[in-house]
Amino acid sequence: MFGKGLLTGLGITLKHMIRPKITEFYPxxxxxxxTRVRSSMGLQPDKCISCNxxxxxxxxxxxxxxxxKDENNKKRLKSYHMDVGRCLFCGMCTEVCPTKAITVxxxxxxxxxxxxxxxWDMIARAERKGKEG
Numbered sequence: 348m349f350g351k352g353l354l355t356g357l358g359i360t361l362k363h364m365i366r367p368k369i370t371e372f373y374p375x376x377x378x379x380x381x382t383r384v385r386s387s388m389g390l391q392p393d394k395c396i397s398c399n400x401x402x403x404x405x406x407x408x409x410x411x412x413x414x415x416k417d418e419n420n421k422k423r424l425k426s427y428h429m430d431v432g433r434c435l436f437c438g439m440c441t442e443v444c445p446t447k448a449i450t451v452x453x454x455x456x457x458x459x460x461x462x463x464x465x466x467w468d469m470i471a472r473a474e475r476k477g478k479e480g
Contacts, residue, residue, distance in 0.1 A: 390450075411427075436451065
């Protein structure tokens with residue numbers, strides 16, 4: 348029959364017009380995210396042993412870390428930088444970390460205006476998060 352597709356489409360449209368509207372009030376009410384959401388990276392600098400496993404596992408080479416030896420001849424993390432603009436958020440760096448110092452978090456408000464702001468100093472970020480709560 349000619350126009351069957353048109354009538355089916357109009358029927359679906361009418362059903363959606365009658366249904367109650369589903370609206371999220373985003374800035375005021377934060378959405379409930381799935382536990383599998385990978386939207387940001389987190390670091391616990393006190394756990395990091397500067398083994399460079401995360402640097403070697405990263406497929407895009409976005410992680411740069413430097414370390415220094417302390418008085419006990421142990422490596423200590425000096426700086427940990429990520430280029431988040433190139434990061435895939437694949438989680439490979441978190442899987443290889445022996446101390447679980449780097450994690451994938453559910454922080455999703457990471458929008459920035461300048462390209463330079465995509466260079467994250469993970470140690471400073473961790474300190475800021477520690478002060479906030």
